Amino acid sequence: MSTAVLGQIARDLVLLTEAVPGPGGTVDVHRRLELLGGKGANIAVTLAQLGARPALVGVVGDDETGARLVQRCVEDGIDVRGVRRRRGTESALMVDVVTDDGQHRYLEHVPSATLLTGDDLDPLGGLVEECDSAVLQLQQPAAAVRCALGMLRARGALVVLDGVLEDESHREPVVAGADVVRMDAREAELWAGRRIRDPEDAARVAADVLRLGPGLVVLAVGDQGDVVVTPQDRLLLPQVDTPVVDTTGAGDAFVGTLTWALTSGRDPVEAARRGCAAAALTVGRPGGRPALSPGAVEELAATITPSPLG
Template identity: 50%
Template structure:
């Protein structure tokens, strides 16, 4: 039995270290709390989808090492399908280190071996679940040829294609956009996709209109420090950031993408999907680390109370 949503993206060991003060260069600050979690953008999104009650599978790569064994077991414990999780011999599993102090200042370090990135062969081996899903999330931080193949397999089968980010090789941008149903990008990624800075809501609306002409029916763009624009066929809405106590912004975008995808897969109206997605992002900033902790009470508590209609 295949999953409602398949996530094509990164899986890593996520080491979250909370310290009392900003860590000095020698890393000697007192450690208050230390967690080792299933992490990486792909795993974070898959965890969020599972927490929302959506059946989900993950297509990603870990090393053929003890850490890879541990992460695969954690994914299964999180009710994430792992039958197309690749074990790559001769490489280490990716590592992400997130150091957070009491003032929310962060040091973000990562060790991502090239062999832990997806190849076209890896994606082709997952063609059956990609074609059978209701939605597929493709993270564009993965190599562009693999991302393009995943999008093409899903699109050809009539599966909703959700692109997250911007490809590192801009030569692949037109092909990816032509296959997409949904594109979500932060401010920097939106500039990479369009060639124009997205500094305010008006600029985001122009950028979203440009992207929608190139393929996707729904475009979600972050306006840094302000909120997110949701531009779809029924209209465009700007949803401001929710006021909450931010501990660590890591993973907020992953929670947003996952929750938006869950709502669209379950055929919720765009306005509802947008509010839930923004609430999920806010909830994820309330604790250290990128792993989401989504619950219905938190989504209700943090749902935005207003949406601003935007005329593109």
């Protein structure tokens, strides 16, 4: 069986430089990378590197960039039957400027036509019959997400949500239909509508999310780690102390690895430990593209010790 991933597909341009210039200034770029990117594609690449069979559902333009992105997906072992090439639009572009101090700035050009619509989900019907799990990346419009969710629930697939919907009126109904919810620190505060002070506070927010229906909620808490809440557990998985070059893509690696581990039979806490390990292995590289293997993930996950929360 395979995992469907609904989400963004983009060209990633990563620029490594000493510093960001001020108005009228110039700095040299000492390294440039051009990659397959976007959260949906990054999650699918993560799954493929770990030995899963991901199918990507998303939109690229009918430009040369779109053709290259689809070809790269194929080379990465990703099923592209669900990728729509939208006539008359440009493919999305992400520019990631990384300075020597480890800070990054993002510039994004995401044409509205590169977002999913209900019509784009036609191929999902066939893919769902082959999938036992799916990741819904919530940067997509609420209507498309809810349409996909309905199809997946009817199939009985494991549904993992990544992020939070921009449209507040759809947030709770979508979460109620999911099995797993993962939010980064910014998304968790957007959901809560307030600042989250510490892991204990995050655990309370996660417990509120859990009451809507999911069986597992994972919230990132700044540089302290990830809070994992299930009906049985409230735990903090500490952030792994590894060299950080660029945090881009860490959350995508977490979500892809979490899904892989759950579908491989790991319990929720063990799956989240592997997600933390994958994120730590990704931040040591520039850009959002991971470079993972099951062995490396398992080895690092074994060093992560959960701490109980009240």
